Amino acid sequence: MSMDSSFAMKGGDGPTSYSQNSSFQGSISDQAKALLVKGIQQNIVLPADPNCTMHRTFRIADLGCSVGSNTVACVQTIMEAVKAKYKAEGIRPETLEFQVFFNDQVSSDFNTLFQTLPQDRSYTVAGVPGSFHGKLFPKASMNVMHSSMALHWLSEVPKEVKGLESPAWNKGKITYSESAPEVIEAFSSQFQRDLEEFFKQRSFEMVYNGLLIILMPCRPDGTRPSESLLVQGNECFLGHLLVDMAKEGLVDEALIDSFNMPVFVPTAAEVREVASKIECLSVEVVKKICLPRSLGAITQHPRSLPRLLQAVTEDVVVKHFGPATSDLFYSRLPKKIEERSLASPPPACLVKLEEFENLFMLLRKNAVSN
């Protein structure tokens, strides 16, 4: 992906920034915390000779880290779990030095991230800008790689859905939730290509026995791609608001036709199938995480949902429609959401919160790759 087509969560710490509006993603990570700790402790392989200096540097990467407390909490949990495992095996964890790599797109706000890292941390840090669909680290260098709520973002909008002559042209829609089968197929294939590349690159970058842990939105098994509540939500609030604005002459219809959210939400089986193509990776843990009940309040609070959507999507909207349209769009979003929530029946994405599933998967590098 070129620098210009990459996008990131809203930086800084203002009222609509990601750092101030990421408790939704944070609660999902909290739900996964016990699985993360158990997964590491049950699957990590300790060095045969713990006194060997080569094993003293333990490298952790958080891929798609963004800004805010979630990434810091995740790497902290990983380090604590590793230390506890070393201790339980009679190896002094003090011999370990942790090096943490925070990765996100080049346009992510690394400055705010670095400023908010704990001052008294006992690990060294580095920022790694660039797409996780490409190479990020040297071969066989990483011990634990983690990615939370990021892998549903595609490397790009599939080209077919933007072509006026293409049977997959996604006219008037910004997702595939209400689109033709060709559109859905284009998004699904793009996701599979991207995920395969992600797994392939990580399989090179991990040490033998290294762990790759992913947490991402998923659909219940057996459902069709268009049934993703997350994707339906994007169409129902953002897509329909854009169409309203076009009807009022505030947005050029052709601009909507060429705009798509680069997001795909898979089932666990779809992710597993892609993982199975990478020979040196084995899937060790697959679990589903449902949304915590407390999230009902977050997403239904009148100000929370518009801010959450703005923090996540503003960059992609500004880049396509420009700042003036984007400002107008987000100023209208709260009313649009309120209007939809009062509809009878209200959209499934607002009421069936228990059906927002997330996938926790732990993979291990089980052979030395080239």
Ligand SMILES: C[S@@+](CC[C@H](N)C(=O)[O-])C[C@H]1O[C@@H](n2cnc3c(N)ncnc32)[C@H](O)[C@@H]1O
């Ligand atoms: C919803 S945020 C999740 C942030 C954090 N992991 C959390 O759980 O709060 C998704 C992040 O993934 C990043 N992202 C999306 N595609 C990416 C890519 N190809 N390479 C690196 N980061 C990416 C976005 O920029 C964004 O910061």
